[in-house]
Ligand code: SF4
């Protein structure tokens with residue numbers, strides 16, 4: 064049956080068609096819709112499956128992995144940096160193996176569209192010694208989910224599917240199963256202490272040997288099932304292109320459109336590769352070029368003087384593919400003359416940049432504005448974290464961004480290293496649950512003095528508003544209680560769109576800080592503007608406009624506050640774009656020193 | 666047939682909706698279709714560019730100098746993506762006022778913001794409005810009004826009537842450009 068699906072829809076549907084009945088993970092662009100869509104399909108088809116967001120990727124991985132040890136068919140989803148968090152579990156799971164099946168889906172983001180690194184999870188799979196499949200399009204991702212589950216079952220190993228953003232968020236007409244025949248495995252944990260609780264050195268040494276054998280067997284499989292059937296189709300050109308995932312599409316289109324002759328061999332499973340057998344193919348070619356995103360994962364597994372790629376400086380090393388980059392590689396190896404076919408002039412004049420910004424009316428904006436009013440920049444350090452609120456950068460209210468939960472530990476570090484400054488750390492509720500608790504305990508027991516603001520909008524806003532633990536189960540999980548349980552008082556502030564009040568609360572925290580001997584922690588109860596359940600009742604629907612006579616072009620609102628509707632017009636006066644203003648009324652209070660923002664009278 | 670469309674705009678203007686409509690329209694005509702949407706950061710008012718490639722393609726991205734059509738939901742975002750247009754036959758359909766500069770591409774310009782401000786159509790339907798202008802003014806556009814109407818209905822039956830009304834109004838307005 065044909066269906067138009069986005070990559071993440073196709074993956075979610077395939078998981079159900081592959082009888083996955085336990086799935087966990089943590090949201091992160093571009094992976095987030097996989098679990099979300101699985102939940103939707105699950106409800107739509109009425110299948111009985113466990114599908115829940117975990118507090119972080121490691122937790123999600125471990126839940127799914129235990130399921131697979133107990134014989135179920137499971138899946139964990141995350142983005143590439145999430146795998147860093149789950150890696151501790153993965154490295155050992157790769158030694159131990161499993162009984163049912165487990166597909167680990169890790170979405171990569173070549174080109175840094177919404178990630179802090181461009182790391183290649185295929186290379187991570189290589190490091191962890193687990194097989195990895197690299198789909199090129201949504202349709203292929205659908206099929207590779209099933210293949211991955213099959214491989215996992217056959218070889219009793221966690222198997223990775225590595226779609227990139229251009230697969231997750233691509234849309235394609237896919238060929239999918241007509242009928243749903245959901246038939247999951249029953250879980251039954253079979254005690255096997257030597258395996259599931261193998262201890263070093265002897266137990267793990269033995270499993271290490273098994274791991275080598277397993278990888279050798281998967282190499283065989285890779286050759287027999289995935290590579291050899293394609294070899295007959297090679298045309299006998301002088302150049303061979305080895306491709307992986309999306310790289311394949313760019314190469315094929317460039318060859319077709321430019322009428323260049325070369326053979327293309329797509330490696331569906333870029334690790335583990337049957338090195339000798341692939342290298343034996345090279346005798347028939349003058350040169351071999353590897354096209355892969357983003358690290359030289361395939362290239363590092365092969366060796367030949369004919370081999371060209373990132374390591375030989377013939378293929379670009381950072382950023383996404385384009386066909387122009389493919390042509391550049393072709394010309395670097397002498398296959399074609401330099402060719403500018405896929406180049407075209409950009410618009411010559413400078414265009415105003417449009418960086419992402421906090422939504423109009425987002426409570427984070429007021430918090431950052433108030434922080435800077437009370438904890439002056441010169442005397443403060445502002446570590447922050449990963450989430451929508453990272454966009455407080457636009458207001459100059461953030462000094463460092465490292466990784467999930469890093470704000471709190473870094474606040475500790477800064478408070479030790481530069482005690483003359485007040486450290487004001489910010490992180491969101493989801494990030495706090497993810498990895499904020501252990502650094503807070505660390506700070507409390509060692510008496511690190513800083514201010515920590517937990518911006519609680521009870522949703523993982525950045526990735527599409529997945530519900531957070533305290534939202535789903537408020538009677539049991541409360542941030543205030545968690546903070547108190549870590550051994551420190553938790554101040555609480557209910558946000559209202561009244562900047563004066565938020566500033567007063569920051570002043571209150573400042574007095575607390577002055578007398579404190581350890582961290583001063585506050586939870587700010589916010590809401591997300593896009594949260595249809597909560598935002599409407601919180602928004603006063605009081606819209607702003609500008610009294611042009613009062614605006615003195617001081618730039619305060621466009622630098623420190625930065626609500627998207629505020630821009631200078633041709634008269635050099637601020638104007639509020641009525642299409643963007645959502646009527647939160649916040650700017651009517653403190654923001655303009657000459658009170659130029661006034662209420663729109665309807 | 667091969668036809669490549671870049672849709673440029675600002676987060677929140679509904680570029681992704683157009684990707685969906687065009688890919689449904691392609692499937693209804695039994696055409697292959699590959700596109701990419703922009704999610705994540707771009708939802709926060711940042712620049713957005715989406716691609717739709719109708720026909721036999723393998724990669725989801727569009728390269729410079731290749732697009733047959735650039736639908737720009739906002740003027741500067743159109744200019745920011747102008748290098749994607751094919752130099753001789755590419756068309757830009759742009760929502761911009763009289764300040765939009767002269768460029769060396771076939772340009773169809775309409776000030777949709779001012780029409781929305783005059784309450785001629787709801788701003789939320791800007792994407793559909795610009796699609797209507799495209800239907801009326803791009804002779805190479807591979808879909809008919811009927812194809813697009815069907816696709817809009819298939820996408821969201823409840824909202825379809827309103828969207829189709831805007832589509833028709835845009836086609837009407839396009840006569841006066
Ligand atoms: S999505 Fe929500 S939390 Fe994120 S910027 Fe918008 S209002 Fe703020």
Ligand code: SF4
Pocket residue numbers: 423424605606607626627628629639643644645646647648649650651
């Ligand atoms: S009322 Fe002011 S602060 Fe609120 S959304 Fe409108 S312009 Fe922004």
